[in-house]
Amino acid sequence: MNFNSYSLTKIAKEDKDTTYDLFFGPNHPGMHGNFGYVLDMVGTEINSVRPNAGQLHRGFEKLMEQRGWVQNLTLVPRICVMDPDPNEVAYCMSVERIMGVEIPERAKYLRTITLEMSRLTAYLLAIGGFGGTLGHYTPTHWSTADRDLIMDMFEWLTGGRVYHIYNIPGGVRSDAPEGFFDKLLEVMDALEARLPDYDSILFENPIVHKRLKGLGYVSKEDARKTGLSGPNLRASGNAYDVRKDVPYAAYPYLDFEIITQEGGDALTRALQIRLEYEQTINLIRQAVKKIPEGDVRLNLGLLGNLKVQAGEAYEKVESSKGEFGYYIVSDGGTKPYRVSVRGPSLPAGFLWAQKHLPTMKIDDVAAWMGSLSICPPDFDK
Amino acid sequence: MMTVFNIILYSLFAILVGLIFLGIGRKVAARVHLRYGPPFYQSIIDVIKLMSRESITHNFVMDLGMVMALTGLIGTMLYIPIAGHIAFESNTNIIVIMYLMAIGHLGMAMAVSASGNPYANIGVSRALTMMLGYEVPFFTVMLGLIIYNQSSSVMVINLAQAGSIWNWNIWQMPIGFIAAEMALQAMMGEKPFDAMIAPAEIASGPMVELSGRYLGLGFLTKAVGVFVETALIVNFFFGGGTSVITFVIKQLEVFLIAVIFDNIFPRYKIEQAVKFLWIFPMGLAVIQLILLAI
Amino acid sequence: MNRITVETLLQDLASRGLNGEKISEQQIKVFASKDNFVNHLHYLQTIGFEHLANINGVDYIAENEFEVVYQVYSYEHKIHIVFKVRIPREKPVILTVVTLWEQAQFYEQEVHEFYGIYFEGNKDLSHLFLENWNDLPPLRKDFNTEEFSEKLFGSKRHGGGK
Amino acid sequence: MAIGDKSISAPLTAIKSLFKKPVTVRYPDEVLEVFPEKGVSPRFRGVHTNDLAKCVGCGSCERICPVNAIYMELPEGKEDVKKEYRPVIDYGRCCFCAFCVDVCPTVSLKMSREYDFTTSATMEMRDGEEVKFVIDEFMFRPTNEREDNIGYVTGKKMKVLG
Amino acid sequence: MFNINSLEQQDNQDKLWDKVINYFRKRSLWMLHYCTGCGAMELPPVMTSRWDMERFGIGPMATPRQADILLITGYSSVRTMKRIIRTYEQMPEPKWVLAFGSCTVNGGMYWDSYNVINNLGEYIPVDITIAGCMPRPEAILDSMLKLMDMIQAGEAKAFRKYKENYAYYKANQDRLFMERGPVLESAALRYVHEETEGGEA
DSSP states (O other): OOGGGOHHHHHHHHOGGGEEEEEEOSSOTTSSSSOEEEEEEETTEEEEEEEEOOTTOOOHHHHHHHSOTTGGGGTGGGGOSSSOHHHHHHHHHHHHHHHTOOOOHHHHHHHHHHHHHHHHHHHHHHHHHHHHHTTOHHHHHHHHHHHHHHHHHHHHHHSOSSOOOOEETTEESSOOOTTHHHHHHHHHHHHHHHHHHHIIIIITOHHHHHHHTTTTOOOHHHHHHTTOOTHHHHTTTOOOOHHHHSOOTTGGGSOOOOOOOSOOSHHHHHHHHHHHHHHHHHHHHHHHHHOOOSOSBOOOSOGGGOOOOSEEEEEEEEOSSSEEEEEEEEOSSSSOSEEEEEOTTHIIIIIIHHHHGGGSBGGGHHHHHHHTTOOTHHHHO | OHHHHHHHHHHHHHHHHHHHHHHHHHHHHHHHTTSOOSOTTHHHHHHHHHHTSOOOOOOHHHHHHHHHHHHHHHHHHHTSOBTTBOSSOOTTHHHHHHHHHHHHHHHHHHHHHHHOOHHHHHHHHHHHHHHHHHHHHHHHHHHHHHHHHTOOOHHHHHHHTOSSGGGSHHHHOHHHHHHHHHHHHHHTTOTTSOTTTOHHHHTTGGGTTOOHHHHHHHHHHHHHHHHHHHHHHHHHHSOOOSSHHHHHHHHHHHHHHHHHHHHHOOOOOHHHHHHHHHHHHHHHHHHHHHHHHO | OOOOOHHHHHHHHHHTTOEEEEEETTEEEEEEOTTTHHHHHHHHHHTTOOEEEEEEEEEETTTTEEEEEEEEEOTTTOOEEEEEEEEESSSOEEEOOTTTOTTHHHHHHHHHHHHOOEEETOSOOOOSSOSSOOSSOTTSTTOOHHHHHHHHHOOOTTTTTO | OOTTOOOSSGGGGGGGGGGSOOOOOOTTTOOOOOSSSSSSOTTOOOSEEEOTTTOOOOOHHHHHOTTSOEEEEOOTTOOSSGGGOEEEEETTTOOOOOHHHHHOTTSOEEEOSOOOOEESOOEEEETTTEEEEGGGGGEEOTTOOOSOOOOOOOSSSSOSOO | OOOHHHHHHHHHOOOHHHHHHHHHHHHOOEEEOOOOSGGGGGHHHHHSTTTOGGGGTOEEESSGGGOSEEEEESOOBHHHHHHHHHHHHHSOSSOEEEEETTHHHHOGGGTTOSSBOSOGGGTSOOSEEEOSSSOOHHHHHHHHHHHHHHHHHTOOOHHHHHHHTHHHHHHHHHHHHSOOOOSSGGGGGOOOOOHHHHHHO
16 A cells, blocks of 8 residues: 555645655764755655755865875775775775786785675674664674674784775785684684574564565666666676676686676665675685785885876775775876765765655665665765 | 552552663663673663753643653553552453553653654654554453453452463463564564654654653653553463562563564564554454454 | 777777777776767767766866866776866856766766856756855865865864974 | 575574673773784784884974874973974874884884773863863873883884885 | 853752762763764774673663763764754753764864864863774773763763853854855855856857
8 A cells, every 4th residue: 555645645745834844864863874864744754855965074085185195095994984995995006007006916815805804894784784774773783793803803904993094005004914814714604603693683584574675676777877886786686796897906816706686675785785795705715715925015115205107097996885986186296186086875875865765754764775875974075 | 548658659669660670671682682781770770860860841731741641651550450459449440441551652642742843743643553553452352351251350350360370361362362462562662563762763753852851751651651561461361470579570571572572573664563463463362352252 | 789898999989089098908088078078978878888987077277177077887898988078267167967867966066066167957056065165166276275274173284282 | 495585483583692692892891802912903003102212303204194193392401403303193183094103214103002092171261261172182292101012013024114 | 041150059069969860870871873973983883782881871862852972973074063063052961072083182184174173172062082093992981981980070061161151162163154254265266157158158
């Protein structure tokens, strides 16, 4: 039964007095990050929506023009808090492309491992997010605690828990400490052993199915045309993955298939995350097994005064939310001339909000937002 | 004079037990989450702190409504026998209980809609819709009990189950018990039927504008509500109790089952919840009624 | 449609009057004029370049020009095009591509906000991120962010010390 | 059964976690025991330590610092020559990237595993006008002493950026 | 109206009752669930199973009316600042503010950004500041415990400072939010597009 078909609502929508503005966010427990929608409501139904962005705007792209090439590495991970490493790698890859250098093999593998670990943390947060938005806090508690296992690994490898600043142009900053890979494999086993628990409590839960099924449907064609990327795109049946199509780091040496699903609704996107989570664990295991010995960094001279010849490049990396792209213009100086960041969330956060939300009730806004893995900092910049 | 003393004693007892139940519930929920959780007396601390805070009121109706919600539930509690003790004796007290239990929600509705916050209004409309959802199956089960015992006095139903554990109504009418448990989940506002609170959707709904004392009263209402609802189930299906302690332990068991279910399901949307309540518990209750009639 | 390579694509575009350069095996850059770039983008869209990743501006203050860059990708051919259009700095007006890609609406709003470039045909160019903003669009090279921060927020180059 | 099929009984299996040992680290009483040593990891980037005898006042750290958190200061009673200057670190700016540690030529500047840098005196009102900001309290001055001197280990090569 | 003298009298009254009530206040700190910046990323581990701050009775709350602590988790842009102040003023007393990370002290990473405020203490009174980018969960817990001690000792009274020096705070806030002219002179270079002109082009 479609509640929109009630004639009362139809009359109410035309009457100016019965509609009211509801501020969904930024200060709202269901909101992912510091972002908001201004919903024009009739009763509990959404009439129209206006994104209320800009709370996280820091002017990254301007600040990057003020700082040196290496100094910018402290800024880039802060563009996406949940999944910081793709930013570092994409930035470094762009710089390396302009300089025309190839990094050592071991560094490529280490980059791959950090990227995949970062993806795991983001997926675990996403699983927690699904729980939180549906009022199911058990998976939220579990997944955030499991995420900490990987954060510990990051802390051991790089010295930072959330912001690692591990990749630099020419490779990575330091080699892995002794015993790191064994411990990492142990953590992977532990995480894999937890998967049945998540399955039973979240992905097989009948009420989760009831809530998410058919929510926020995106068709195959629309997903390609409107710039969705990552799991959202693959959940609509498009076999596109930057790791396969424009291979970078050590992905050409690893064996994996692109996971696609038909369906395109929130439930499919949740399952997509579940499936890719398993794949990611597999990828880390492969990378740890195959990692060669050798240098971890090219000698590019004194990096503090690094100069990059004039040129430009757009390099992209598959993050947990989709395609992160860095377009960098260099004029040959010690600072970038222009860095432009392509965040994956903008099409979902702005365009699909205006398409999807007016067909929904207030109940589903948070769950819808979580299912499209919208991360406000990357479009607020 | 004795009655007044009784009333105060009963309500203090209910509040205290209810608050400790809430604290134990948080502790158990924490264990499901693989953590330790707060101490069991945390809810009492919370309430005392809330009472000492600055309270922002919007108008007179808000003050009145919150008090009405609490007194409504305390009034209900006075008609429920606790291990044979009862504040007001009455022959037809199920009818009174049915009537009084709604007052709590109505008082809350009055108070929070006076605040004018749209989230609160949505929350209250959800709470009242949910009430519509669970009262029908719950009272159908009660009707079964009344028919079975030929009396609408909780005391009589209670005494009929005395003696052996096999006299309990849970064995006499198990289908009705399952229906009542489902309705109880909704009555206590536990998941999957907590659409009226729903922090991720409507920012904790009715409580949006409540601060300080008003929120403290809300907590007390919740605590007394938990006490009343579990006491009803214990009286109807678990044969009451020989002493207050066994009664309270039985209540705690009923409450903990609700808490565990609360932690393994997400929430239904309000229309899904009402649909569910009107199909499954209602269906079971009607089946039970037919079985009794035959 | 056959899979096209970077070389054939560059030839194809050259025959349509577009200069291009190869950046890597899967990436080229293309220079277009502001008069007919929408037609070129439309053509690219029809031959499979359906993914508009981003629109961003670049301020070439020495040449007194803005550049609007369209990042276009083809899922089919796996080629990325950095599509560049130059416009004069005094009168930064360019045609919109909202008719080709819906999400361009927000990218254009963003470029307008940060560079002051006007997109003709875009109905809504309101500010997305900044509030109460009366200064130059912030990403232009002649806007000094440190000076702004000093005046409005009282920041100092060396904290509270010096 | 395929992954993600509906199952009414599946959620009930979560009850078994009631009987598992909680994963909580009860912090003030317990600390992390994940790494070879107790507490935070050996590479953790905490607050700085500086071996004043080794420091030569070269100012590399000041130049590399991405956020202008470091500036060179002359300790009291010292001769005004470059090698007597010592870095002052402003934790109101520091982003704990450890670039300064990496470039330090004499390995005198290190990062300890200490992370606690909390202060309660945020501001002080004098006559309702003057304000003493917390900024000054968040400075790591040459006179400050820290005990934890395990240091940020950069791996095989000590100097990573140089 | 509000009277500063009465406040001082209140301060001087060191009753047993205050000590008792302070115990309950410190054992039940509810924080507002509002992530203003990236520092919020270390809050989930603290709130959930790994560090479990509910052991101390600290929990997230949905609305400012119910909350005791306001966490400013990291940098705050001008737009966020407006919402922070509005939120802060909605919270009932007693209320406390915890500032996370370097950004709140002296601008942090974004000290020269055109949209991020530099010192939070200029706009609202802060009780505790934690350095770090971002602070570890242990540091967050430490600061919470420290706040508890301060509450028990009756030292955490920044919210009174806000009332006493409201004019100072208000002036600083107005500088950001009131209609203002251009800050820099270069704004005169702005190009204003006219529709008719656009039509010709």
